[in-house]
Amino acid sequence: MKQRVQTVLLHVVLVVLGVITLLPFGWMAVSAFKPNTEIVGVDQSFLPKEWTFENFTSIQENFAFFRLFANSVGLSLAITAIAVYTSLIGGFVFAKYEFRGKSQVFALVLSTMMIPWAVVIIPRYTMFADAGLKDSYASIVIPAAISAFGIFMMRQSMDNIPDEILEAARIDGASELYIFHRIVAPLSGNAISALAIFQFLWVWEDYLWPYLMLTDESKQVLAVGLTTFQGRYTTDYGGLFAATTIAIVPVLIVYVVFQRRFVAGAASAAVKG
Structure with missing residues (x-):
């Protein structure tokens, strides 16, 4: 009985926290159907007093919304695919291969996550500007192509893959590329899904770096637009x-x-089985 009461209370707390979290998003979505006079008015209400679709029909007139939207989608998908693939390779190497200095190299990879973004932004900007990559998508893709967090996440997940499966494949004559693409990658589906969500969100909401590197408005991303x-x-x-x-x-x-x-992917990366 006591455990059931605790479970009910836990669910109530989670529901309340969920409502509090989603309330600003709900308010924003409903406010999109309000005229500006109502949004900035003193007498506020959650639901619009006067529903209007003009805000949605006029966004393309105010600026090239759909072009910026397409730019953001394309960049986010491309960077997510590249980062997930390079993280898979890095995680596979660190999890299933033994070589001299492995621990030190892995520690060096992890140490890059400890460096604050503000420390590297000026040197990185200077480096890409001197290389002539300013105002190009390469300046956005290259820095995000390799993710230390992704490598760590994949390595932790791949540690749970039995070595016996890989050895059996090698005995049957499978190449390392075959093992990686046909065995390791499919078995890491949960971790791939978790990393894909994280990576897509990071790229989609990134504002400062595209703002600094992209000067052509036709190449700009939605967050800046x-x-x-x-x-x-x-x-x-x-x-x-x-x-x-x-x-x-x-x-x-x-x-x-x-x-x-x-959830399964995040758990498999956090708990080493």
């Missing part, structure tokens, strides 16, 4: 809320697609 709704004296809150609501859709799609394996 959303700032155009804010003028010097006024802000088009209705358009901003409408654009942000649409911008959340890809994130929701990615989560829905991978959510079944997300």
Whole structure:
């Protein structure tokens, strides 16, 4: 009886926290259907008093929303695919191969996660600018192509794959590339799903680096483009809320697609079996 009461209380607390977490997103989504006069008005209400779709129909008129949206989707998908693949390779090497200095190299990889972003942003900007990569997508893709967090996550997950399976495949004449692509990668599906969600979110919401590197407006990403709704004296809150609501859709799609394996993948990377 006591355990049942504790379970009910835990669920109640989680539901309350969930509502508190989702409330700002819900308010933003409903406010996207309000006129600006109602959004900035003193008399506020959660649901619109006057429903309007003008905020959604006018976002393309205010700025090239769909082009920036497509830029963000393309970059996020490309970087996520590259980072997941390189993390798979790195995790496979550190988990299933033995070589001199392995622990030291892995510690060096992990140490890169301890360096604050603010420390490396100026040297990184200078390096890419001197290399002539400013205002190119290469300057966005290359820094995110290899993820220390991803390598760590994949390594922890692949430690749970029995070595006997790999040895049996080698005895049968399978190459290392075959073992990697046909055995190790499919068995790491949960970790791949978890990392894909994390990586997609990081790229999708990144603002500062694209803002610094991309000067051509036609190449810019959506996170930077959303700032155009804010003028010097006024802000088009209705358009901003409408654009942000649409911008959340890809994130929701990615989560829905991978959510079944997300928890299992995060757990397998955190607990070494």
